[in-house]
Amino acid sequence: MTQRRGEKPTISIQEHMAIDVCPGPIQPIKQISDYFPRYPRGLPPTAPPALGRAGSLRSSASAGPTLGTLEFSLLYDQENNALHCTINKAKGLKPMDHNGLSDPYVKLHLLPGASKANKLRTKTLRNTLNPVWSETLTYYGITDEDMVRKTLRISVCDEDKFRHNEFIGETRIPLKKLKPNQTKNFYNCLSTIGRPCTLLQTHTHHRHLLYRPPQIDKTDDKSLEERGRIMISLKYSSQKCGLVVGIIRCAHLAAMDANGFSDPYVKTYLKPDENKKSKHKTAVKKKTLNPEFNEEFFYEIKYTELSKKTLEVTVWDYDIGKSNDFIGGVSLGINANGERLKHWFDCLKNKDKKIERWHTLTNELPGSGFND
Numbered sequence: 377m378t379q380r381r382g383e384k385p386t387i388s389i390q391e392h393m394a395i396d397v398c399p400g401p402i403q404p405i406k407q408i409s410d411y412f413p414r415y416p417r418g419l420p421p422t423a424p425p426a427l428g429r430a431g432s433l434r435s436s437a438s439a440g441p442t443l444g445t446l447e448f449s450l451l452y453d454q455e456n457n458a459l460h461c462t463i464n465k466a467k468g469l470k471p472m473d474h475n476g477l478s479d480p481y482v483k484l485h486l487l488p489g490a491s492k493a494n495k496l497r498t499k500t501l502r503n504t505l506n507p508v509w510s511e512t513l514t515y516y517g518i519t520d521e522d523m524v525r526k527t528l529r530i531s532v533c534d535e536d537k538f539r540h541n542e543f544i545g546e547t548r549i550p551l552k553k554l555k556p557n558q559t560k561n562f563y564n565c566l567s568t569i570g571r572p573c574t575l576l577q578t579h580t581h582h583r584h585l586l587y588r589p590p591q592i593d594k595t596d597d598k599s600l601e602e603r604g605r606i607m608i609s610l611k612y613s614s615q616k617c618g619l620v621v622g623i624i625r626c627a628h629l630a631a632m633d634a635n636g637f638s639d640p641y642v643k644t645y646l647k648p649d650e651n652k653k654s655k656h657k658t659a660v661k662k663k664t665l666n667p668e669f670n671e672e673f674f675y676e677i678k679y680t681e682l683s684k685k686t687l688e689v690t691v692w693d694y695d696i697g698k699s700n701d702f703i704g705g706v707s708l709g710i711n712a713n714g715e716r717l718k719h720w721f722d723c724l725k726n727k728d729k730k731i732e733r734w735h736t737l738t739n740e741l742p743g744s745g746f747n748d
Contacts, residue, residue: 517605603704704737
């Protein structure tokens with residue numbers, strides 16, 4: 377077949393059918409769900425085995441922890457009875473949402489006796505598996521006794537707007553491992569219970585992987601008998617000839633309302649009080665278990681008479697339309713014991729000096745201060 381100059385080449389139907397244009401076996405079309413893997417709730421995602429440079433399978437033991445790691449630091453301020461918990465960041469958290477990410481936040485509890493009263497939490501960071509919080513959460517009213525018998529539980533959770541928040545993992549630190557006034561840094565693997573492994577980052581730059589089996593806390597749960605803590609300041613003013621009582625703040629109060637909180641206020645009495653004129657009352661703080669008052673009350677009294685007096689401090693939950701609920705109380709004076717007696721004596725020995733102390737509230741207090 378001859379082709380004229382300037383004409384396009386033509387192919388006969390026989391030649392066209394003879395050309396192999398088959399692309400090979402037909403491949404299935406991927407669905408949208410293939411790009412967003414869904415994991416069963418409560419089960420960790422299982423990653424496919426990774427290939428090394430030579431094409432061999434790498435050991436899964438070399439992979440990081442499934443639930444992720446958490447970097448934080450703890451500082452016990454012994455002078456101010458405060459425990460500062462700085463939550464820095466987390467890495468490689470377990471995906472909890474359908475988009476392969478999470479909305480993580482961190483919450484803290486003191487064990488034994490975990491409750492809403494001693495719960496602290498960070499802000500929530502959206503759509504990330506490597507969140508950076510850089511937040512410091514502080515527990516007030518922490519005593520040396522607490523540092524011996526308490527354990528800090530740090531949990532990482534995923535926040536969901538339309539259903540219950542989901543637990544990712546946790547780590548637990550016995551407070552007795554902390555030294556007063558010294559910051560200790562941690563880089564811990566998250567686990568579903570206890571402390572299966574810990575990456576400790578101390579003053580050196582090296583990190584060591586240590587296996588620690590979960591431990592059962594055999595300490596008696598005495599904190600369930602406590603009603604909270606209160607910080608009180610005492611000062612005898614020589615210039616004004618009277619006792620100045622400061623109600624600074626409360627911590628970890630018992631919840632008295634159905635919403636899991638209280639509306640607390642504080643009353644003080646200096647007894648014996650024959651004329652019943654020694655009652656003072658703070659303002660009410662709404663919906664809180666850790667109120668801050670910073671109020672002072674003055675009692676005009678001779679210094680020589682203080683040794684015969686008892687200061688009764690009670691904490692109440694304010695209710696509208698019904699009787700207020702008693703939360704707890706404490707007595708300071710010559711008939712007290714322990715830290716309560718020591719606080720009173722320190723005030724008597726140090727005129728014109730403000731002495732601040734934390735005290736544990738109990739559900740029993742002698743006297744008529746219970747009648748609101």
